[in-house]
Amino acid sequence: MQSVNNRIIVRVDMAQKNRMKIGGIWVQSALLFNTNYREKSPVIAEVVSGNDKVNSGMFICCHHNHFYHPSPYFLQDDLYSIPFNKTIFGYFTEDGRLIPVCGNVFGNRIEIPSSIPLPPEMVQKYHNKMVCTNGNDTKYKKGEIIFTRPNALYDIVYNWGGEEKVVTKVSEDMIVGYKPI
């Protein structure tokens, strides 16, 4: 089966769509998280037929909306033909990193400075500012400060072989400005 019209075909296990074995290592995305501003229920899928950016055999992390029945993206069994747009957040590398695609930018949130030392649970972070760690196919480079619309930042939390990892994601069209290095 070949994907067309800027779509990719992916395989998703509907019984446990936030869990996948990649190269013998279990990867699980967080369904629940104790703070707000997280990406709700990101789905891990295997690419069956991809394009020049996401190749067949890769594992991607994408938005959950495509995978509810009845879904217009459903093909057969556990195969879905989903549009290649910003709802695809990134793909997993063999060492457990998530690389952004489709205009998504990953970064780390910036702490709001405080005049007195604060315990970790009291430290607050900006809701519209982050340091870019991976812009991939966008113009934003690692280390640049990115300014976004209010509350446009979303956390993707996942567990790679027992190790919890967090990336903060923003879509390129929600970025209002940046500070070059």
Place this chain on the structure above:
Amino acid sequence: MPIKATNNYIFIIRDEEKSEVNGLLLPPSGVVKPHTGTIFSVGGKVTDPNIIKSIGLTALFHQGIGFTIEDEGNKYLVLQEHEIIAIK
């Protein structure tokens, strides 16, 4: 390096609020935020040629629109292209 606007967003440094009128001091609740400011940076996807070349000029916009971002103590009002109604 100074902050740069991107997409169709425009950064504006809002004019200072007047806390005094004809020698009378106004209480904070009576101070009206000015709806004018100096254009600081224009994003790359802005299409209006008059706005593109208007850095440093005064822009007029409606009250209560846009949002503010802060960088190194400076506050910038962020507007989209269509939210500017005139340039002086």
